[in-house]
Amino acid sequence: MKNRLRVLRAEREWSQQALADKLEVSRQSVNAIETGKYDPSLPLAFRIADLFGLPIEEIFLRD
Amino acid sequence: MALPSSPAARRYVTRLSVSMGAYMVTLIGGAHLFNNGMVSGPLLWLLALLPGLSLVGAFYAIGMFIIEQKDEFLRMLLVRQSLFATAFALSVASVWGFLQEFGLVPNVELYYVAILWFFGLGLGAGFNKLTLGSAGWCW
Numbered sequence: 001m002k003n004r005l006r007v008l009r010a011e012r013e014w015s016q017q018a019l020a021d022k023l024e025v026s027r028q029s030v031n032a033i034e035t036g037k038y039d040p041s042l043p044l045a046f047r048i049a050d051l052f053g054l055p056i057e058e059i060f061l062r063d
Numbered sequence: 064m065a066l067p068s069s070p071a072a073r074r075y076v077t078r079l080s081v082s083m084g085a086y087m088v089t090l091i092g093g094a095h096l097f098n099n100g101m102v103s104g105p106l107l108w109l110l111a112l113l114p115g116l117s118l119v120g121a122f123y124a125i126g127m128f129i130i131e132q133k134d135e136f137l138r139m140l141l142v143r144q145s146l147f148a149t150a151f152a153l154s155v156a157s158v159w160g161f162l163q164e165f166g167l168v169p170n171v172e173l174y175y176v177a178i179l180w181f182f183g184l185g186l187g188a189g190f191n192k193l194t195l196g197s198a199g200w201c202w
Contacts, residue, residue: 028197029136037195038136 002061006034008052023047075128082120089113118177125184140191140199147190148183152176 009019009030016034020027025044032038033048039060040048049056093110096102102110125145132138156176162168188198 024133026134026137028199029134032136032195032197035196038139041135044135 001039001063002036003033004059004061005030005048008054008059009034019051022051069133071128071131071133074131075124078124078127079121082117082124085120086114086117089117115174118174121181136197137199140195140197143191144184144187144199147187148180151183151186152180155179 005019009016014022016030017027020030023030023044029038029040033040045056045060049059052059089110093114096110097107125141129138129141129145132141153176156179159168159171163170192198
């Protein structure tokens with residue numbers, strides 16, 4: 001699944017580690033999600049959406 | 064090696080250290096007592112059980128690490144690593160077993176399957192790195 005996480009993070013000038021800390025996950029998790037190698041669970045996707053103040057479908061896009 | 068960062072990782076390191084310490088002590092101590100004919104009967108049974116049970120402790124430590132890992136991506140890496148190790152150990156044991164049955168390879172003690180499994184964890188980490196870009200926990 002594609003996503004806009006890298007762009008959203010860059011807009012806020014957050015490092016991967018900073019985003020990982022805010023989400024309480026590992027930096028590897030953020031990297032895997034950004035590169036499309038891992039699709040997060042629904043609870044984590046909601047946490048990401050809440051953090052950016054956006055609906056899930058504006059962050060995660062259908063293939 | 065960096066210190067484990069999460070409470071789950073710290074508990075895993077503690078449990079694994081205790082298990083492997085017990086394994087070394089019971090293996091070396093048991094072999095010494097057995098080779099010198101110092102034990103027999105029920106005590107010999109107990110002595111023979113202890114190294115294997117220590118390895119069970121190591122499997123328990125790994126299983127608990129999977130259960131207690133809060134990070135879902137790292138937990139998935141651990142599960143993939145363990146599945147890879149299981150497939151590797153069972154595959155080698157199966158093929159070797161039939162080669163052995165036909166007299167083509169020497170007899171190997173069954174406890175080597177556990178060593179194969181731990182070796183498979185390392186291969187599983189490499190598989191994770193190749194396919195997902197992250198090895199996960201380095202055992």
